[in-house]
Amino acid sequence: MSGDWLFKDLNFELVQGEHVAIQGASGSGKSTLLNIMAGLEVPAYGEVHWSGQPTSAWSAERRRSCRQSEMGFVFQAFHLLPHLSALQNVMVPCLLGGQSGLVCSEAARSLLCDLGMQKRLDAKPTSLSGGEQQRVALARALVHHPKVVFADEPTGNLDTKTAASTLSLLIELCKSRQTSLVVVTHADEAARSMGRTLHLTAEGLI
Ligand SMILES: Nc1ncnc2c1ncn2[C@@H]1O[C@H](COP(=O)(O)OP(=O)(O)OP(=O)(O)O)[C@@H](O)[C@H]1O
Numbered sequence: 001m002s003g004d005w006l007f008k009d010l011n012f013e014l015v016q017g018e019h020v021a022i023q024g025a026s027g028s029g030k031s032t033l034l035n036i037m038a039g040l041e042v043p044a045y046g047e048v049h050w051s052g053q054p055t056s057a058w059s060a061e062r063r064r065s066c067r068q069s070e071m072g073f074v075f076q077a078f079h080l081l082p083h084l085s086a087l088q089n090v091m092v093p094c095l096l097g098g099q100s101g102l103v104c105s106e107a108a109r110s111l112l113c114d115l116g117m118q119k120r121l122d123a124k125p126t127s128l129s130g131g132e133q134q135r136v137a138l139a140r141a142l143v144h145h146p147k148v149v150f151a152d153e154p155t156g157n158l159d160t161k162t163a164a165s166t167l168s169l170l171i172e173l174c175k176s177r178q179t180s181l182v183v184v185t186h187a188d189e190a191a192r193s194m195g196r197t198l199h200l201t202a203e204g205l206i
């Protein structure tokens with residue numbers, strides 16, 4: 001152990017349906033913390049519990065399956081699959097969950113229409129604007145009705161106005177579905193509209 005801590009004494013509990021904004025300086029470890037919460041990274045010390053159960057003894061397969069069925073992600077850089085249409089991109093988590101093509105297609109279509117994307121269902125990501133790509137990414141994070149959505153600076157690549165409306169949409173969608181939301185964001189106004197705002201420092205989450 002080198003003794004270089006990214007953060008320590010960090011204790012965080014997310015209640016079902018709760019919405020939390022995480023802020024902190026660049027390099028403070030926000031992305032790392034989100035990855036740890038989602039089981040994408042394992043902390044050097046400490047433990048992550050999911051529904052009250054410690055996850056450290058879980059197999060890689062159990063972690064993957066829990067992530068796939070119970071979590072949604074929105075990334076700053078969208079990460080849409082370029083060869084798939086908007087509709088097909090949104091269908092992916094639903095198909096991975098074992099639902100039929102018809103069910104997934106209807107769920108994806110309905111969500112994209114709620115997000116004002118009804119005319120762009122067949123468009124490939126490269127022909128969509130940044131705001132449109134991010135709305136596809138929001139739909140993809142929610143289509144399989146996860147318990148929690150993790151979003152890492154989901155509007156960092158958008159202009160201020162589009163960022164504010166996109167983030168509000170994400171918050172509204174999560175509220176209406178009783179989905180928990182953890183968002184890393186520098187947008188103070190959006191953060192204020194959430195249940196809690198925490199600041200990540202070397203001493204923990206304050
Ligand atoms: N497992 C780890 N142990 C120690 N340091 C790490 C570990 N993982 C990443 N780091 C380092 O921690 C720092 C924080 O990285 P991270 O990407 O989490 O920050 P961030 O707060 O998301 O920054 P940004 O706002 O720029 O996205 C980086 O310097 C990174 O190299």
Ligand SMILES: [Mg+2]
Pocket residue numbers: 030031032152
């Ligand atoms: Mg980051």
